Amino acid sequence: MEDSDNHLFKENPTIAENNRRIRRLKKESGKPVIGYLCCFAPPEMISAAGALPFRLTGIPGGDNSEADAYIEPYGCAYARNILARAVRGDYDFLDGLVISHSCDMVQRLYGIWNYYHPLPYSYLFNVPHQLTPWAQRFYKRELIFFKDSLEKFTGQEITETALRKEIDSYNHNRTLIRDLYALRRVNPPLIKGSEMLNLLLAGGVMPAEDFSFLLETTLAEIRRRHNEQTTGPRILGWGSIMDDPALYRLIEKAGGSVVADDTCIGMRLWEKNIPLPGDLYNGFLEQYFIDFQCPRTDRGPGIKRFDYLLERIDQYDIDGVVGYIISFCDPHKFDYPDLRDLLKKEGIPMLLIDDNYSFEPAEALMTRLEAFIEML
Amino acid sequence: MGNSEMARANRHLDTTRKMKEMLPRFFMRMMERRFNNEPLAWCMVGVPPELLKAFDLLFEWPENFSTICASRLIAPHFIEVAETDGYSTELCSYVTNTMGYCKLFVEKGEAPPESPLPGGMGTPSMLLGSGFICEPRWKWFQSIATRFFNVPVYSSDPLAPPWDVDPRDPRIENHYLCLLREDLAGQIKFLERETGKKLDRHHLREILILSHQALAYWRDTLSLRKNVPTPMGSTDYFHAIIPQMYLVGEQEAVDFYREMYEEVKERSAMKKGIVEDEKYRFIWFGLPPWFNMGVFNYLESFGAVFVYESTYNVGDYFEVDVSDPLEAIVRRTWQRAVWMHDYGAEAMPEICNPAVFGGFVGSSLLEELVRDFKIDGAIMNLTRSCRAISFGEVHTKNRLAKLGIPSLIFESDMADPRLWSDAQIKTRLHAFLETVEKAKQGGR
Numbered sequence: 001m002e003d004s005d006n007h008l009f010k011e012n013p014t015i016a017e018n019n020r021r022i023r024r025l026k027k028e029s030g031k032p033v034i035g036y037l038c039c040f041a042p043p044e045m046i047s048a049a050g051a052l053p054f055r056l057t058g059i060p061g062g063d064n065s066e067a068d069a070y071i072e073p074y075g076c077a078y079a080r081n082i083l084a085r086a087v088r089g090d091y092d093f094l095d096g097l098v099i100s101h102s103c104d105m106v107q108r109l110y111g112i113w114n115y116y117h118p119l120p121y122s123y124l125f126n127v128p129h130q131l132t133p134w135a136q137r138f139y140k141r142e143l144i145f146f147k148d149s150l151e152k153f154t155g156q157e158i159t160e161t162a163l164r165k166e167i168d169s170y171n172h173n174r175t176l177i178r179d180l181y182a183l184r185r186v187n188p189p190l191i192k193g194s195e196m197l198n199l200l201l202a203g204g205v206m207p208a209e210d211f212s213f214l215l216e217t218t219l220a221e222i223r224r225r226h227n228e229q230t231t232g233p234r235i236l237g238w239g240s241i242m243d244d245p246a247l248y249r250l251i252e253k254a255g256g257s258v259v260a261d262d263t264c265i266g267m268r269l270w271e272k273n274i275p276l277p278g279d280l281y282n283g284f285l286e287q288y289f290i291d292f293q294c295p296r297t298d299r300g301p302g303i304k305r306f307d308y309l310l311e312r313i314d315q316y317d318i319d320g321v322v323g324y325i326i327s328f329c330d331p332h333k334f335d336y337p338d339l340r341d342l343l344k345k346e347g348i349p350m351l352l353i354d355d356n357y358s359f360e361p362a363e364a365l366m367t368r369l370e371a372f373i374e375m376l
Numbered sequence: 377m378g379n380s381e382m383a384r385a386n387r388h389l390d391t392t393r394k395m396k397e398m399l400p401r402f403f404m405r406m407m408e409r410r411f412n413n414e415p416l417a418w419c420m421v422g423v424p425p426e427l428l429k430a431f432d433l434l435f436e437w438p439e440n441f442s443t444i445c446a447s448r449l450i451a452p453h454f455i456e457v458a459e460t461d462g463y464s465t466e467l468c469s470y471v472t473n474t475m476g477y478c479k480l481f482v483e484k485g486e487a488p489p490e491s492p493l494p495g496g497m498g499t500p501s502m503l504l505g506s507g508f509i510c511e512p513r514w515k516w517f518q519s520i521a522t523r524f525f526n527v528p529v530y531s532s533d534p535l536a537p538p539w540d541v542d543p544r545d546p547r548i549e550n551h552y553l554c555l556l557r558e559d560l561a562g563q564i565k566f567l568e569r570e571t572g573k574k575l576d577r578h579h580l581r582e583i584l585i586l587s588h589q590a591l592a593y594w595r596d597t598l599s600l601r602k603n604v605p606t607p608m609g610s611t612d613y614f615h616a617i618i619p620q621m622y623l624v625g626e627q628e629a630v631d632f633y634r635e636m637y638e639e640v641k642e643r644s645a646m647k648k649g650i651v652e653d654e655k656y657r658f659i660w661f662g663l664p665p666w667f668n669m670g671v672f673n674y675l676e677s678f679g680a681v682f683v684y685e686s687t688y689n690v691g692d693y694f695e696v697d698v699s700d701p702l703e704a705i706v707r708r709t710w711q712r713a714v715w716m717h718d719y720g721a722e723a724m725p726e727i728c729n730p731a732v733f734g735g736f737v738g739s740s741l742l743e744e745l746v747r748d749f750k751i752d753g754a755i756m757n758l759t760r761s762c763r764a765i766s767f768g769e770v771h772t773k774n775r776l777a778k779l780g781i782p783s784l785i786f787e788s789d790m791a792d793p794r795l796w797s798d799a800q801i802k803t804r805l806h807a808f809l810e811t812v813e814k815a816k817q818g819g820r
Contacts, residue, residue: 105767108768114722115771124538126535141554298514327466330466333464334512337462337463338522
């Protein structure tokens with residue numbers, strides 16, 4: 001695989017770069033910046049309200065001590081890191097905060113954050129845990145409340161035309177991302193897992209049009225690449241939020257190729273487009289609630305809830321699964337034994353990495369990854 | 377840690393001591409019916425016990441079963457079985473205790489002999505879950521039904537409004553009431569299908585009336601703890617919640633809570649405390665260490681008493697119109713949500729509970745409690761395996777500090793005694809008592 005000139009492929013888009021970019025955008029556009037966690041509240045709506053959506057990410061292994069004054073030490077280190085960064089002023093460009101009720105930790109983080117460091121705008125997007133007809137109706141009503149609150153804050157009506165335009169832009173990106181993922185189905189894959197994750201992370205902090213440009217140029221560049229090198233076993237990354245390519249890089253260094261994923265900044269969000277024309281709210285319901293495969297949503301007992309994952313394993317010709325769970329991430333920790341047993345039955349080896357959102361000690365991780373990949 | 381460090385609780389009330397006879401009678405009744413192969417539901421706190429009574433359904437509470445396993449120091453055995461099955465030590469120890477139990481049950485084809493209750497929890501024919509309070513409760517019954525008992529599951533989904541919306545806004549109220557009503561209707565439809573019985577609303581209404589009578593006595597009993605010296609402490613409190621799970625809706629529960637109320641009232645009138653010299657009045661936050669309830673007696677030996685507990689607390693009691701019993705359950709849930717919201721639900725919004733228990737970190741409720749219950753300090757159990765309940769303890773500590781009330785957070789668990797460090801915790805408790813003493817002498 002050839003090296004790229006695209007700096008995103010060589011290094012992480014640093015937090016400082018992201019912050020500089022969003023500050024510049026904010027200044028140039030005069031638009032407020034609304035940070036968001038998790039994917040149940042459509043960012044299209046934030047954009048259609050005339051604001052800049054900014055996906056909040058943390059710094060693995062970062063200092064969380066500032067959070068200790070407000071929340072308990074036992075808890076997801078990712079969420080604690082987000083709060084520590086907020087307390088430190090790392091998000092001083094934010095005008096608003098949207099947190100979806102995805103897991104207990106972020107739901108409660110919302111209240112504590114707003115209690116101690118309130119922002120001009122905040123919204124907790126409440127999400128039922130089941131997919132019953134009444135849960136779906138609740139989600140759709142929640143969309144309306146979310147729309148109303150955004151309009152009230154920005155003073156800009158979210159018209160159907162504006163919403164369609166945003167969905168169209170996001171759909172375009174979804175298509176491009178699927179095109180990029182398709183290049184990972186070939187063997188060896190044309191784009192590394194760490195590169196793909198870097199792209200997706202970059203997309204979370206820039207307007208959809210800018211992301212389109214980035215994706216298009218990247219796609220063109222990748223298509224020019226030549227598959228000259230052989231590659232190692234094909235890996236699927238499963239588990240908690242992955243907002244840093246460190247683990248994928250370790251896997252690549254250990255000789256594996258991360259060609260697919262099942263984490264929340266990954267394929268989950270891009271698998272299909274929101275139908276246009278169509279009922280936009282039904283589209284959001286399906287995209288961000290029904291089809292969004294976060295284990296926090298109860299899809300009933302039994303292993304059928306993992307069918308989508310088996311399909312992906314088949315589509316991407318996966319040799320092994322590397323699970324990554326951040327400490328105290330209950331939804332994934334609950335799913336692990338069932339998934340492990342299912343994969344074993346299917347003949348797919350799995351390695352679980354339980355981590356405190358630090359990817360450390362890297363040497364120990366590397367040893368485990370090398371042993372796993374060698375076994376594959 | 378050795379088991380010798382764990383002490384069982386001594387209770388102070390005659391009424392709670394009588395439960396030794398009352399509860400076995402109930403369990404025997406249930407056992408006889410189990411032998412007749414009647415449907416058995418495993419339920420989570422959050423499922424209205426009145427509904428179970430209305431369907432005359434046999435039921436078990438795995439959470440309560442886990443507290444019993446913890447108090448008999450059997451929980452570590454079950455928890456370790458679950459851990460070898462791949463369940464993390466970080467997961468709720470009520471859950472891992474149950475998962476270990478289930479694994480042994482399925483392997484042996486019957487309740488493991490080490491079960492604390494005769495016959496343990498029987499084979500479930502259905503699982504009735506509730507997402508109230510935390511997400512492990514969603515995943516728990518999903519896992520049980522996936523791995524051990526392939527039976528129908530219904531999990532209710534009582535969401536509560538975030539702390540910064542106005543629950544009195546008719547649109548918001550309707551938004552949540554719709555969900556609560558439809559969810560309850562779904563639960564009833566499920567129960568009708570699984571039991572083959574139609575819900576008798578008249579019967580449910582009668583049960584609710586009895587249930588609310590019992591709860592009103594309970595509320596009034598707890599209010600008497602404002603008295604100095606307090607006539608009732610935590611060892612009685614945490615024991616006396618059990619009839620709310622098993623007997624609520626029955627005359628026996630009304631009689632029990634009335635008797636308790638009368639006893640506590642009499643003790644109040646006689647100024648009969650639970651210790652000779654009541655020096656410090658505390659609030660307890662978090663789940664108790666069920667494996668070492670004697671720690672409350674230990675603190676009592678230094679004149680420290682608990683007059684309020686944040687968990688399993690029924691909170692204020694709501695007069696609801698029971699003419700439509702289903703709407704009464706919905707309204708009861710909603711009123712509790714609004715009540716908690718009014719007191720500040722920034723750290724724990726998920727208190728929306730269609731049953732009778734709750735937790736609170738209502739920050740402005742603290743001011744009332746400190747004033748009305750004459751609080752000197754607070755002790756908080758930071759339960760490693762239950763972050764849902766212990767979340768907000770740091771915030772509560774901050775809020776109490778503003779009121780000049782010292783507090784201590786120590787780390788342990790509710791069911792897993794392996795997380796109890798006796799010497800360390802007692803050292804911290806002693807240091808805290810000194811802090812409180814100094815604060816009292818300093819007049820705060």
